[in-house]
Amino acid sequence: MTRFPYDQFAKDYLQELLLPLGKVETSRQVAAEVREIDVYFAPSPQPSNNTIPLGLLxxxxxxxxxxxxxxxxxTKSEIRGCLHKLFDVFTDLERQAKRNNTRVYEIELPRLWILSPTASVSLLDGFGARLDEDNWGAGVYFLADFFKTAIVAIHQLPRTEETLWLRILGKGRVQQQxxxxxxxxxxNNPLRSKAIDLLVNLKTTLEIGQNVDQEDRNLIMRLSPIYEQRLAEARQEGIQQGIQIYEQRLAEARQEGQQQGMQQGIQRERRITIENLLRVRFGTLDEELVAIIEPMLVLPPEEFTGLLLQSSREELLARFRQT
Incomplete structure (x- = not known):
């Protein structure tokens, strides 16, 4: 997978999960030579009691x-780059404190969490990263204290509810589980809905991209049933909304019919509803679409609403040209 689609998904995903807890910035720029931090998080001074627990995250x-x-x-080069950005943040915070004649305390400096789907023993040893299983469990490796950095080897995290929101950012079998x-x-879990929506968006982005590898194809296949379910839910919701709009317009038409004649008002509102749904589906009304409005007026609202929301342009034209 090219880095961009996943990078954008990961930023959006972390932003959605962390936003209830505090201030979240994505692609924050630091240093004269511009570098971007993927996600910069600052907790709220007064956390809400209504937030959903995010476990280890x-x-x-x-x-x-x-x-x-x-x-x-x-890679070791990428980790060094992350450390460079962290030190740029430290320098920037200390510079601001100096201008304001204040002091930055060690506890106020942010910690860097490098979220990697896997991490080799040689890489972890090379950075002197060590586990603290008593406090953090498996998979979380800390560099020396003053680096304020940890490498999270997602494939080593235990498969528990506590680690779920991090394992979504994993790879292969870990991510699919x-x-x-x-x-x-x-x-009714709001984080479930947000995460699924972002995964569906990722699937769409991958499908239209180039150089899709086997890992991408496996992820696309795993997300396809979720996408189809979301699509079905959206269609059903669209049908219900269409019926509600029609019923509202019908009530208005009935009131109008008291002055102009009931049937004339109803027909007018049916026409407006059909025109609006056609515009929603196809953008504009051309001559071919205008020509099928009249034969559709004889259908009950629940039938023409369902047809307009679920049928393709070609299917609509083929059906109502014959009417």
């Missing part, structure tokens, strides 16, 4: 944080 967000998610295993768990959450 929520613990990461207990203090100011930089999040740098990677689709493929982060997390998607299974995400679907199994209660439908």
């Amino acid at each position: 929520g613990r990461f967000a207990a203090t100011a944080a930089l999040f740098e998610p990677f689709r493929n295993a982060a 997390a998607i299974d768990e995400l679907e199994a959450l209660p439908e």
Whole structure:
């Protein structure tokens, strides 16, 4: 996978999850030589009591944080680049404090969380990264204290509810298992809906992209049933909205009919409803679409609404040209 589609998904995903907890900035620029931090997070001074727990990700967000998610295993060069951005942030904060005649305390400096789908033993050893399983469990490796950095090896995280929101950013089987768990959450869970919507957007972006590899194709296949379900829900919602609009217009037409004649008012509102739905589906009304409005007027609202929202242009023209 090229970095961009996943990079954008990861930024949007973390922003949606962390926003209830504090201020979130994506693509924040630092230093004279412009570098971008994927996600910069600052917790709210007074956290809301209505936020949904984010498990291990929520613990990461207990203090100011930089999040740098990677689709493929982060290389030593990429990790050095992340550290460079972190130090630029430190320098910027200290410079601002000096201008304001204040002081930056160590506890106020953000911590860098590098989210990597995998991490080799040699890479972790090269950075002196060590586990702190008593406090953080498996998969979270900390550099020396003054670096204020941790490498999260997502494939090593235990498969628990506590780690779900991080494993969604994993790869291969780890990510697909997390998607299974995400679907199994209660439908009224707002984070479930947001995450699924972002995954569906990622699927669409991947499908129209170039150089799609086998990993991408597997992810597209896994997300296809979710996409179809979302599409069916959207269609059903559109039908219900269409019927509601029609009923509202019908009530207005009946009132108008008291002055102009009931049937004339109803026909006028049916025509307006059909025209509006055609514009929603196809953008503009050309001669071919205008020609099928008249034969559609004889149908009951629930029937023409369903046809207009679910049929293609070609299907509509083929059916009503024969009428």
